[in-house]
């Protein structure tokens with residue numbers, strides 16, 4: 161029985177989605193715009209030979225209805241296409257849950273952009289339960305900007321920095337040593353409970369270290385407290401049928417630990433790829449190895465760093481042959497993303513985009529699977545691959561894979 165490997169290049173959008181106007185994201189295109197910026201500033205085309213051989217560049221040209229500077233390489237092997245999202249939001253849980261068969265069709269609760277972000281009565285309850293006198297922040301912010309701005313006041317006052325974004329999130333930044341990591345996790349767990357009926361997707365612990373804005377650094381000890389997906393995902397169906405799901409990186413957190421058999425955390429793209437390869441080397445048959453490469457989003461997309469994003473893509477591309485050579489003959493590799501985060505876009509939030517849908521195994525030919533109406537096509541394909549019951553959303557493209 162085959163194994164599947166799913167790699168999520170977090171935030172790697174490839175062209176504005178059909179409903180991008182509803183999000184103010186017309187013309188956002190993470191891949192095309194970072195490639196153009198890279199060409200202008202670095203005076204060379206971005207080189208993604210292995211991804212291009214799988215059809216990723218061709219899929220991006222079609223999704224974005226444009227070409228852009230990238231070293232030419234025709235598709236050689238792999239199914240390639242692009243998918244739109246039917247979930248209401250362009251956040252990480254929505255994108256991930258939808259790709260595993262459960263789109264988010266309800267509206268999340270979001271915190272306002274003007275004035276204080278968090279309701280006074282909520283903060284009072286949090287203060288009472290945690291024993292702190294108040295919070296710092298209480299606004300929309302970039303996570304790195306706000307620790308630079310308030311990090312020293314936080315160290316002095318001992319009060320946590322609470323902030324949000326265009327996503328449905330309550331984020332808490334605190335110093336790993338002064339505030340303490342366990343204390344931060346406990347604080348976030350309390351906030352999660354006190355949010356009660358509010359439909360807030362995630363409470364996120366954002367620990368950092370350092371002494372001044374010059375050296376404040378966020379650590380790999382981020383932790384996400386997600387609400388449960390609204391219905392069983394293909395991960396739940398698969399594990400209940402005896403399958404083994406291995407989470408690499410923040411996958412387990414994103415699915416609120418539902419349908420996960422085993423988890424490995426790692427910090428940085430190379431370490432996440434290393435952990436993925438080591439699981440490919442050892443995972444039993446009937447396993448799904450599921451990796452989220454958060455750094456593309458967290459370190460480059462939100463930080464609006466197109467050159468950093470491009471260089472990280474190039475170095476990830478160079479690791480694909482290692483991943484492929486670790487795969488067995490009947491293993492299937494899926495490459496996709498959960499939303500866009502165009503590093504050339506205004507602000508610092510995600511962008512509503514098509515995501516790439518690539519499926520590869522050692523005998524597959526090059527096949528264009530075109531535009532997909534929902535990320536759930538991936539989950540439906542996985543359901544069919546593992547002979548599970550059909551999921552309520554998505555169309556399988558397994559028959560295009562010559563398996």
Ligand SMILES: O=P(O)(O)O[C@H]1O[C@H](CO)[C@@H](O)[C@H]1O
Pocket residue numbers: 252301302303304324325326327328329331364366458462508
């Ligand atoms: O600016 P940072 O803290 O990285 O926050 C980003 O990370 C959050 C969760 O992915 C998003 O909602 C976005 O605001």
Ligand SMILES: [Mn+2]
Pocket residue numbers: 170171251252457498499
């Ligand atoms: Mn994401």
Ligand SMILES: [Mn+2]
Pocket residue numbers: 252457458462501510
């Ligand atoms: Mn993000």
